[in-house]
Amino acid sequence: MKTPAEPLFTPPPTTHNHQQCVHNALKTAETLCVERGVQLTSIRHQVLELIWESHKAVKAYELLDRIKPLQNAAKPATIYRALDFLITQGLIHRVESLNAFVGCRCSGRQHEQLLLICKQCEEVEERTASQVMQALAEEFQRAGFTAHSKAVEVHGLCQRCAGLSSE
Amino acid sequence: MKTPAEPLFTPPPTTHNHQQCVHNALKTAETLCVERGVQLTSIRHQVLELIWESHKAVKAYELLDRIKPLQNAAKPATIYRALDFLITQGLIHRVESLNAFVGCRCSGRQHEQLLLICKQCEEVEERTASQVMQALAEEFQRAGFTAHSKAVEVHGLCQRCAGLSSE
DNA sequence: TAGAATGAGTTATATTATATCATCTGCTCC
DNA sequence: GGAGCAGATGATATAATATAACTCATTCTA
Numbered sequence: 430m431k432t433p434a435e436p437l438f439t440p441p442p443t444t445h446n447h448q449q450c451v452h453n454a455l456k457t458a459e460t461l462c463v464e465r466g467v468q469l470t471s472i473r474h475q476v477l478e479l480i481w482e483s484h485k486a487v488k489a490y491e492l493l494d495r496i497k498p499l500q501n502a503a504k505p506a507t508i509y510r511a512l513d514f515l516i517t518q519g520l521i522h523r524v525e526s527l528n529a530f531v532g533c534r535c536s537g538r539q540h541e542q543l544l545l546i547c548k549q550c551e552e553v554e555e556r557t558a559s560q561v562m563q564a565l566a567e568e569f570q571r572a573g574f575t576a577h578s579k580a581v582e583v584h585g586l587c588q589r590c591a592g593l594s595s596e
Numbered sequence: 597m598k599t600p601a602e603p604l605f606t607p608p609p610t611t612h613n614h615q616q617c618v619h620n621a622l623k624t625a626e627t628l629c630v631e632r633g634v635q636l637t638s639i640r641h642q643v644l645e646l647i648w649e650s651h652k653a654v655k656a657y658e659l660l661d662r663i664k665p666l667q668n669a670a671k672p673a674t675i676y677r678a679l680d681f682l683i684t685q686g687l688i689h690r691v692e693s694l695n696a697f698v699g700c701r702c703s704g705r706q707h708e709q710l711l712l713i714c715k716q717c718e719e720v721e722e723r724t725a726s727q728v729m730q731a732l733a734e735e736f737q738r739a740g741f742t743a744h745s746k747a748v749e750v751h752g753l754c755q756r757c758a759g760l761s762s763e
Numbered sequence: 764t765a766g767a768a769t770g771a772g773t774t775a776t777a778t779t780a781t782a783t784c785a786t787c788t789g790c791t792c793c
Numbered sequence: 794g795g796a797g798c799a800g801a802t803g804a805t806a807t808a809a810t811a812t813a814a815c816t817c818a819t820t821c822t823a
Contacts, residue, residue: 470801489779502803509780510802525693526747528779543732545741556739564731565710565750572723573755574712580693580749583732588740637770657809669772676811677771695810
């Protein structure tokens with residue numbers, strides 16, 4: 430049931446050790462869920478693992494297709510429920526502008542980050558961007574607005590892709 | 597064909613003169629389209645007008661329902677094409693986190709604004725927030741990211757609604 | 764007048780997401 | 794042990810959002 434999933438994706442061409450990266454993310458998730466007394470069930474774990482296969486944002490129905498070999502009975506609701514759980518626990522981000530989901534690197538803590546989405550390699554980089562958040566807070570102050578949740582998403586070219594295309 | 601549309605909505609309880617506000621928006625749109633040599637056709641004008649009926653973000657299928665009395669043949673594509681046009685011309689914003697659309701107050705110019713979305717009255721306030729944009733630009737610099745388009749959307753309570761609920 | 768460009772009509776379908784009710788599983792309390 | 798509860802999942806259906814692809818009409822202009 431907890432098959433490590435076939436490498437259905439092209440690993441990111443970055444130099445980072447992705448296997449380690451995924452391993453950390455899953456371990457952190459497991460620990461956090463224990464601490465919080467919530468259940469990282471088999472399905473939820475599998476969905477999280479599938480999301481972490483790459484640093485690209487993944488669509489819900491893509492996850493559904495990929496999880497079917499492991500969970501024959503999987504239906505849209507299966508995926509959406511798992512996604513809800515993972516979002517609530519701060520383990521993944523929903524990328525609003527793509528209707529897609531990406532693993533959260535700062536698992537479970539601060540969950541409102543700047544997302545930099547590369548149009549070319551499609552990878553999503555998450556940044557804390559405290560100065561941006563600070564400027565936002567000041568703007569809310571001026572506007573008399575009480576913020577509950579933020580989505581700060583930027584599309585463009587990541588450093589690597591911009592470098593390649595300008596050569 | 598250019599019926600001013602029945603008041604299907606509750607006008608915003610703000611003190612502003614909404615009729616004037618809509619009038620300005622439409623006039624500006626008309627002028628801009630002439631300047632740019634693009635056609636603000638009857639359908640496009642109607643959709644823009646419907647969007648401006650309130651300061652809430654409107655769903656595409658809501659627009660479809662509302663435009664049907666005026667454009668009997670209207671289909672989803674009718675609306676989505678008009679929306680595409682209006683977005684391209686910078687006359688409306690797409691609110692990514694709601695899959696909805698709202699009139700743009702800074703028509704046609706700077707089109708990347710901070711959107712403050714009230715969970716209670718549902719109105720969307722648009723702010724230029726140059727300090728936020730500046731902080732974003734600096735963050736892109738640090739990340740080596742080339743930004744093409746931004747969505748900065750915040751959900752919460754507007755001043756008015758926060759005031760009311762805290763009384 | 765042919766042909767390109769643009770907008771709109773029409774039909775079909777793809778994609779994304781939720782509602783609802785039934786069932787199962789593990790736990791607690793008696 | 795069994796009743797009852799809560800949380801998770803199964804199963805079915807359908808809602809909501811969005812696009813594709815082809816046609817036709819209009820306008821402009823070469």
